Amino acid sequence: MDISQIIDKAVKRENLNLDEVTALMAASKKEDLDIIFSAARKVRDVQFGKKVFIYGFVYFSTYCRNNCAFCYYRATNTELGRYRKTPEEIMALSTSLYDAGINLVDLTMGEDPKMYANGHKELLNIVQGVRDEVPIGIMVSPGAMPREMFPKMKEAGADWFACYQETYNRDLFAKLRLDQDYDYRLNQRVWAREAGILTEDGMLVGLGETARDRAEATLRMGALGCEQIRAMTFVPQHGTPMQAIVPADSMDELKVIATMRLLFPDRLIPASLDVEGIVGLKTRIDAGANVITSIIPPHMELAGVAQHDLNIDDGCRSVDYVKEMLDDMGRHVATNAEYGAFLSEHKALIKGAE
Numbered sequence: 001m002d003i004s005q006i007i008d009k010a011v012k013r014e015n016l017n018l019d020e021v022t023a024l025m026a027a028s029k030k031e032d033l034d035i036i037f038s039a040a041r042k043v044r045d046v047q048f049g050k051k052v053f054i055y056g057f058v059y060f061s062t063y064c065r066n067n068c069a070f071c072y073y074r075a076t077n078t079e080l081g082r083y084r085k086t087p088e089e090i091m092a093l094s095t096s097l098y099d100a101g102i103n104l105v106d107l108t109m110g111e112d113p114k115m116y117a118n119g120h121k122e123l124l125n126i127v128q129g130v131r132d133e134v135p136i137g138i139m140v141s142p143g144a145m146p147r148e149m150f151p152k153m154k155e156a157g158a159d160w161f162a163c164y165q166e167t168y169n170r171d172l173f174a175k176l177r178l179d180q181d182y183d184y185r186l187n188q189r190v191w192a193r194e195a196g197i198l199t200e201d202g203m204l205v206g207l208g209e210t211a212r213d214r215a216e217a218t219l220r221m222g223a224l225g226c227e228q229i230r231a232m233t234f235v236p237q238h239g240t241p242m243q244a245i246v247p248a249d250s251m252d253e254l255k256v257i258a259t260m261r262l263l264f265p266d267r268l269i270p271a272s273l274d275v276e277g278i279v280g281l282k283t284r285i286d287a288g289a290n291v292i293t294s295i296i297p298p299h300m301e302l303a304g305v306a307q308h309d310l311n312i313d314d315g316c317r318s319v320d321y322v323k324e325m326l327d328d329m330g331r332h333v334a335t336n337a338e339y340g341a342f343l344s345e346h347k348a349l350i351k352g353a354e
């Protein structure tokens with residue numbers, strides 16, 4: 001299948017079928033890859049110009065009741081020291097990230113039974129507390145929640161709900177998210193949107209999926225309407241059943257980023273610092289990403305997810321360092337007014353779709 005012809009179709013906003021999307025995911029010749037990445041950059045720049053959104057990451061509880069096979073924080077991993085930040089610590093961290101110039105604070109936790117007790121009371125209080133303190137976007141990544149929780153999460157102040165399916169291949173899902181219900185997880189983004197919350201979905205790359213699996217996941221995420229979609233390369237974790245898997249390089253992830261951009265020009269697509277740290281930033285931006293996620297201030301005793309300490313205490317995942325890197329790339333951090341405009345526009349679209 002001719003890659004140039006597929007790219008021409010995508011750039012003209014003609015729908016690509018599963019075979020065509022699969023061909024983009026499977027491309028390997030240098031000239032084809034150059035065409036894909038260059039087209040993705042152009043499409044991104046037409047839509048968003050040179051501005052990039054930046055997200056601060058507050059992983060406030062590393063306790064989890066689940067046992068996802070790929071995850072360092074799975075319940076049965078006894079190798080790590082877990083933590084749970086107090087509400088006061090979470091407010092202070094969020095405020096310091098806001099002061100440093102981020103556009104959004106991502107409040108993330110494992111499926112922590114303490115946060116889920118009494119109708120998710122502590123979680124809702126934390127979201128409300130941050131809403132009262134910082135006038136920027138709030139994303140909540142709390143694991144899978146019952147349907148009735150979403151209006152409460154919206155009322156507490158969440159702009160976004162993030163929950164990654166990781167794969168749309170049911171067999172692979174069963175091997176990754178052990179003892180979890182595929183459809184319950186799939187419905188998370190549907191229920192969040194019903195409540196008027198923007199949604200993020202994501203896939204893991206390098207865990208035995210095929211190019212067709214990645215193509216199908218991309219199309220499904222787009223069809224769900226998720227305003228932010230992402231791919232992250234699997235990083236093997238000590239103390240997990242997948243610790244011995246030989247990690248893939250990031251090329252498949254970069255092709256997913258570029259393909260997402262070509263298919264869904266107006267979506268937010270992250271370049272995560274949580275896979276390769278700061279050295280992986282440029283390639284992801286050059287593949288069409290327009291958000292930088294997992295910015296973590298140094299010396300705050302906060303962890304990342306896939307890379308629990310990479311580049312955190314050397315300051316390379318700080319706002320200032322990321323701003324410098326963007327400067328070098330001829331790009332700049334979006335203002336909070338610009339980010340607010342994106343939120344308002346897309347929330348209105350969800351309402352309009354109701």
Ligand code: SF4
Pocket residue numbers: 064065066067068071072073074075109110111143
């Ligand atoms: S991926 Fe999330 S739900 Fe699964 S074990 Fe890790 S923290 Fe828990």
